[in-house]
Amino acid sequence: MKICYLIIKKPLLLNPTTRLISITDTHNSRLSEVRNYNSTHSIMKKTEEKTTEKLLREKDQLKIKVLELEKKLAERTSELQNARNELETFTYSVSHDLRAPLRAIMGFSEIISERYLNSFNEEAIQYFNFIREASENLGSLIDDLLKLSRLLQFKQKKELVDIEIIVNNVLKNLSEEIKEQKATIKLPEYIPSCKTSRFLLEQILHNLLHNALIYHKMDENPVVDISLKKDRKNITVAVKDNGIGIPEMFHEKIFNVFQRLHSQEEFPGTGIGLAIVKKAVEKLEGEVFVSSQPGFGATFTVILPIKNSNDGLE
């Protein structure tokens, strides 16, 4: 191809003989160039082939190594997943099995207190009431543990959720506490809808509101301010109370399971509520934090990302 191109392109203005010589010369020199090129090319090609072959071999070896590593990783992941599943099932069945003996303790103490309590002396009555109180505490502990383990096993389904309905549900479930504490609950005028998990959001709101009602000052009725804001990326829920507040050193710790800052006598609780909030928020890929000073109430803020809120339901 290259040769043809050269011949045609050469300007042919000299006499025919000179032209012919010139053409032949050029032709020969080009030919040798081409030969040279060809030989160099073939050497290069051979080297190239060798290199390619080597590279291919190395690539294959790497591929095998990657596959091996991937296989190991998959094995590890599945081992971890199994261990986690086992632990979750274990938590569930343990908290579950604890109910049977508890039912016996509570059931029979109920029967005794109804039928035989007037034959007890004062001390016996006091001790007996301790048993009943303790078994009730154990009951709430088991209930909360079951809630937590159910949450761990929960496969979230996101759907378009009317948050107002969830808020109303939560308020209904807590109506007894609200009445008992003479609490004021302030709600925003407009409550948005968004695509999220109904169950998880309800867990989050229930526990935050419950805490706001429980940890109130002795001489002040709880005032809880719930705010809900939605922008293009997030939905932000804040629950602000006028309660006893939380020292800064505990702002992270309070989200751990069983972490309590008060005795059962001061404020009843199981130490699981905020752990449930944290887990639920994590499942929704959001974040939760508290800002608070002792004596000046606390504000818990939950930020949940909303993805493709215009899409159909997942």
Place this chain on the structure above:
Amino acid sequence: MKRPANILLVEDNKMDVALTLDAFREARLENKIQLAANGQEALDYVFGHSKFSDRQKYPIPDIILLDLKLPGISGLDVLREIKNTNLVKRIPVIVLTSSREEGDRAMSYDLGANSYLVKPISFSGFIDVVRKISDYWFSLNVEPPR
């Protein structure tokens, strides 16, 4: 008035047995309650085998209260066996368990349980459950033909 229904209570936990029996007394129900303490005993009773072969003493139950978590042959195994046997498959079986687990609920209904009740944690709750069982199953519900 028709005779009080014969109940077979399948329950391995002696405390739950005591609570159930007490709840029946407290609710002033005069049903005859027979006991089976495990899955094997439950099947022996239903089919009139071994120590339960005397049908005068151990009549075919009108209704079965079945715990799911039993040692050895489980409550679900008992349920499957009963619902697969022509002679006894019409006997209403009420699952009475502490499990709310989805798997247990699904399996129970799949195998033909007639009702699924969760054991309450308090004694007053127990009395309530027993009363409601009686109101529905022993008076409102029309029994299957023998």
